[in-house]
Amino acid sequence: MLQKVSVIVPIYKVEKYIHRCVDSILKQTYTNLEIILVNDGSPDNCGTIIDEYASNDCRIIVVHKENGGLSDARNVGMEYVTGEYTLFVDSDDWLDRNMIQILMSTSLIYKADIVQSAFYYAYEDYLLFDNRFDKKDDPPIILGNKPLMAELVKNEIVKNFAWGKLYKTEIIRDIPFKKGVLFEDVFWAHLVMHRVNTYVILNEPLCFYLQRSDSIVSTYTPKNLDIIKGLLERHHFIEEFYDHLIDESYKGILNTSLIHYNLLLANRNKINGKKYRYEIEIYIKNNYGRLKKSVINDNFLKKQLFLFSLHPYLNICFLIITRLFRRLHILPRPIRLERVTLRGSGDL
CATH class of the missing domain: 3.90.550.10 (Spore Coat Polysaccharide Biosynthesis Protein SpsA; Chain A)
Structure with a gap:
């Protein structure tokens, strides 16, 4: 059955x-x-x-x-x-x-x-x-x-x-x-x-x-920062049950925090995100040693963390220059996802 x-x-x-x-x-x-x-x-x-x-x-x-x-x-x-x-x-x-x-x-x-x-x-x-x-x-x-x-x-x-x-x-x-x-x-x-x-x-x-x-997730608001709360909650779980994954967990928190810091800054005209950006800055500052250890084998994130620790705008400049160099083929572009073109609504 x-x-x-x-x-x-x-x-x-x-x-x-x-x-x-x-x-x-x-x-x-x-x-x-x-x-x-x-x-x-x-x-x-x-x-x-x-x-x-x-x-x-x-x-x-x-x-x-x-x-x-x-x-x-x-x-x-x-x-x-x-x-x-x-x-x-x-x-x-x-x-x-x-x-x-x-x-x-x-x-x-x-x-x-x-x-x-x-x-x-x-x-x-x-x-x-x-x-x-x-x-x-x-x-x-x-x-x-x-x-x-x-x-x-x-x-x-x-x-x-x-x-x-x-x-x-x-x-x-x-x-x-x-x-x-x-x-x-x-x-x-x-x-x-x-x-x-x-x-x-x-x-x-x-x-x-x-x-x-x-x-609901395509229009950015401070509620999008819930993802960081979720990762931090999961991190406590990782520390208790899977301590061999602590560095990988820190790495994910760092990457997500940097992304959302930049999104808050990009949306500063419609969101008063100063408080939230400050919270991200404080978290990264207070956990800098562990975060640095977590990205030791990830050169891109390692550079972002270092520049962010000097000043968040330096990291943004780094990302803009990296994007420009990729467009000019000075740096390799990320692998693109496979695209399937649809002929009409019936294909869906």
Whole structure:
């Protein structure tokens, strides 16, 4: 008998995208599904749309609730899960019709606690695939617990995203998402991965991650700094359980802090970010020795840290000059993601 997969879809102000998302789940070749659509107080017609879906397919469970954010919607959705496996899908994304079938088969073959799918960054008329580390036809990658945590901290082949992964429900049932934060997955993923014995990564892209100009993370605000809070919270966890990853954790915190310092500065006309920039400066100053040790083998970050410690604007000048030299081919350009051009909307 096929194990049931519970699919949780939090829904808020996605009337333009909801049909494509839900249809891609309903059309899955793996049919033993429980589709939990959580209307997070959406002010548009999403509630009516998903009620209509539920009236036409008995696999759909609709939950209407007051707006509480993505974390709260996912947590509420988990209360309705009865499947042995769980998949999170964001309501503006969509799935390849074979995705769940492939993830389930992989999980059973490798006795995996979690299976991660590769994905496309989906734009209006093209897709991008991150082929910097692995190619689409490369064999699956199987990780045990310690290598998994190392890759999670690096955030290269193991992503912090909750979506795009098939979980054994028992692994995640009692780990709620943190409410009221952006980048909630960063606060959550390490707690989940700590429980994992076998993690499988598929290199074939099976889902489509929509890149929206109006998304909550595309318009910069101080709430975007929640990602640093999440990394710091994870760092305390790393210190307790995976002390061999402390330097890698510091490296990630430094890189993210420098990026957000520059974003705060770039948005200074619309954000009073002086307080937040000062907090980043103080953190880097107080932890300079450990941060310096963490980037000893990363010349680019090492230069950024040194220049930032002299004055943050020196680092910005360094980045501008580096970008210019790359354009002039004086320095090598970073490897670009593989681009797939779409012929029309039907390709999506």
